[in-house]
Amino acid sequence: MQRIVVLAGGIGGARFLRGLKSAAPDADITVIGNTGDDIHLFGLKVCPDLDTVMYTLGGGIDEEKGWGRDGESFAVKEELAAYGVGPQWFGLGDRDFATHIVRTQMMGAGYPLSAVTEALCARWQPGVRLLPMTDDRVETHVLIDTADLAGSDGAEEQGRKAVHFQEYWVRLRASVDAHAVVPVGADTAKPAPGVLEAIAEADVVLFPPSNPVVSVGTILAVPGIREAIAEAGVPVVGLSPIVGDAPVRGMADKVLAAVGVETSAAAVARHYGSGLLDGWLVDETDAGAVAGVEEAGIRCRAVPLMMTDAEATARMAREALRMAEEVRA
Numbered sequence: 579m580q581r582i583v584v585l586a587g588g589i590g591g592a593r594f595l596r597g598l599k600s601a602a603p604d605a606d607i608t609v610i611g612n613t614g615d616d617i618h619l620f621g622l623k624v625c626p627d628l629d630t631v632m633y634t635l636g637g638g639i640d641e642e643k644g645w646g647r648d649g650e651s652f653a654v655k656e657e658l659a660a661y662g663v664g665p666q667w668f669g670l671g672d673r674d675f676a677t678h679i680v681r682t683q684m685m686g687a688g689y690p691l692s693a694v695t696e697a698l699c700a701r702w703q704p705g706v707r708l709l710p711m712t713d714d715r716v717e718t719h720v721l722i723d724t725a726d727l728a729g730s731d732g733a734e735e736q737g738r739k740a741v742h743f744q745e746y747w748v749r750l751r752a753s754v755d756a757h758a759v760v761p762v763g764a765d766t767a768k769p770a771p772g773v774l775e776a777i778a779e780a781d782v783v784l785f786p787p788s789n790p791v792v793s794v795g796t797i798l799a800v801p802g803i804r805e806a807i808a809e810a811g812v813p814v815v816g817l818s819p820i821v822g823d824a825p826v827r828g829m830a831d832k833v834l835a836a837v838g839v840e841t842s843a844a845a846v847a848r849h850y851g852s853g854l855l856d857g858w859l860v861d862e863t864d865a866g867a868v869a870g871v872e873e874a875g876i877r878c879r880a881v882p883l884m885m886t887d888a889e890a891t892a893r894m895a896r897e898a899l900r901m902a903e904e905v906r907a
């Protein structure tokens with residue numbers, strides 16, 4: 579049986595995984611999920627990327643938004659607002675709240691996030707083994723100018739401030755410049771149980787079209803994970819989240835700029851580098867980038883990369899697996 583390890587962020591990773599499951603129905607898939615987006619709200623631990631993968635593969639996702647539960651209502655959020663308790667900019671629905679309550683309760687009882695994730699997945703049956711990248715607390719913070727924060731009247735001394743990734747992404751809609759992206763806690767985090775073992779036993783490692791900085795980049799920032807992938811000696815193939823010099827969805831350009839990477843399919847491949855990446859798929863629109871990526875020592879091909887429907891997404895997954903076989907040969 580083919581053993582596939584996938585490093586996944588939120589929506590892009592989850593949708594790609596759906597395609598991968600249909601392209602390789604018999605494969606044993608382990609997903610290493612980003613937890614740098616996690617946030618504590620109302621006393622609850624919220625894990626957006628793990629939940630997005632779990633709900634998407636388990637059939638409980640809001641398909642239109644790509645995050646949160648289907649058939650959602652927002653009574654709790656409205657009641658909290660009536661008490662003047664925020665933040666209101668983060669849309670937690672009633673059904674979703676139940677997940678965070680169960681998670682927080684189990685963690686309060688001493689279970690690590692990896693065990694809690696397994697327990698939540700017992701209900702959702704995502705058809706993959708979903709592991710958080712770490713059981714330790716990692717929080718991605720984004721450094722912005724204080725002048726860009728609402729409420730700043732410009733009179734106070736101007737400087738820089740680190741805000742939680744979700745505040746940057748959801749409240750500020752990544753509308754202001756990011757000067758740095760810091761996965762706080764990553765440097766001392768340990769890979770969660772099973773992560774290094776899954777990588778060591780993998781036949782192929784895939785980077786879906788997830789955000790290279792705040793999703794895949796954060797997972798790679800956990801000491802030991804990047805090294806394990808580089809040393810696994812198996813094909814590592816990625817799919818570009820950048821098509822035609824713009825992110826397919828989300829605002830990846832903002833955080834790419836913060837780490838000094840141009841928003842292009844070729845620049846993202848070079849950012850990962852040939853020491854990590856063996857193969858890279860770019861969209862047909864970016865066929866002109868293929869030669870440059872190959873010059874950087876990474877096998878590259880242009881194929882359709884828009885996850886417009888299940889079949890198109892499955893084709894992308896098949897192309898990634900085919901490229902892995904070519905690399906292996």
Ligand SMILES: O=c1nc2n(C[C@H](O)[C@H](O)[C@H](O)CO)c3cc(O)ccc3cc-2c(=O)[nH]1
Pocket residue numbers: 587588589615624625626627629630645646667668669670674744747748
């Ligand atoms: O744009 C939004 N994204 C929301 N997301 C998505 C999420 O913040 C980001 O898209 C990811 O963290 C990026 O990978 C949620 C995800 C959850 O699991 C639970 C609640 C939310 C709420 C929002 C929201 O209000 N607005």
